[in-house]
Amino acid sequence: MKLLLILSLLLLGTVSSLHLIQYSFHFPFPENEALEPEASEEEKALAQELETPEEEDNLTIRDEEDDDEGEESEAAEDDDNLCPKEEDVVRMLGSPGCETCRFLIVNKPRKFKRAQKICRRCYHGHLVSIHSSHTNHLIRCSASRINQSQIWIGARIFRKRFCWVDGSRWTFSYWAAGQPGNGGGRCVALCTRGGHWRRAPCKRRLPFACSY
Template identity: 85%
Template sequence: MKLLLILPLLLLGTASSLHLKNEAFELEASEGEKGLALKLETPEEEDNLTIGNEEEDDEGEESEVAEDDDNLCPKEEDVVRMLGSPGCETCRFLIVNKPRKFKRAERICRRCYHGHLVSIHSSHTNHGIRCLASRINRSQIWIGARVRGRFFRKRFRWVDGSHWTFSYWAAGQPGNGGGRCVAFCTRGGHWRRAPCKRRLPFACSY
């Protein structure tokens, strides 16, 4: 008689245990599905990265920490001056033989000499800058030209706002790549595109 009473209780306990296990399994499965769904909805970190334009090499430069001597004007021993040039006796040029990025170079020309990075509008001026640049032992210097605009609207402009009336590009230049700023080659006087973040000596007109 006792055996008959115990048997239903054992069967009931086994059934309850199996029911609880099934509920736990379903709960784990639903949580796993939620986690999987969440993973699928959350974009991968790589998808959030934007591919930068190689020509936009000077973006964000303003936010960089200023160098210790950035607020100081160049020392006289770091400057090579030239008063007048062939075809322009009133022109005044100088070269700062202390490498700076393009934007910083333009700021120094404005702040220290009340001018701009040099704009070149004739072969006479180009020759004068070449003669001046030959007095420093550098292969390139910044001049005040850079690319403005995008795609089919890209144009070269002078930072002082003057018209683009002359150019003296090296072979294969300006091309489509190589940076948005223009460097002057001191040996031949030709111009090349260069990344604006490159540190070069620079020529100011004032």
């Protein structure tokens, strides 16, 4: 009788142990959870920033979509006569100490993307990049002759940073008051009165400055 009682107790203990092991696999003990360190406040903020789209990103995406709108019709109109006529061009001298630096302003308004295409195809250059106050002043003075309030220069936002379309380094800027933070659009225009820069939607049609 005692032997049967002992065997029953041993069997009950074995079953209880098996249930305890199975439970531990499904529900880890608290000390196992503590093995994974809790993320710092900085890491949490970074993760939240990466997951949450910024308003500026949404704006620039809309601008980029709008920039392509009507591009085909514009191309169909001008592909045969892509290059501007001479009377639509204001040519400028280069900067001192740079004999190969040449600039011109095209008076015929175009979207940013189209303006860059004209600079490349017609003059083997790019929308102008500006790296000094002297160059900025030179372009502003020449642009003031065309009686327009703004012209495109070769600056735009790419991956949340301002850059030049010719790939040169961003070493100079001349923003108007409140810019670029309060501006809209991902492309940059130079104001012919004062020479300051403002952000503008890339779909806007403006005269533009090329360097070649």
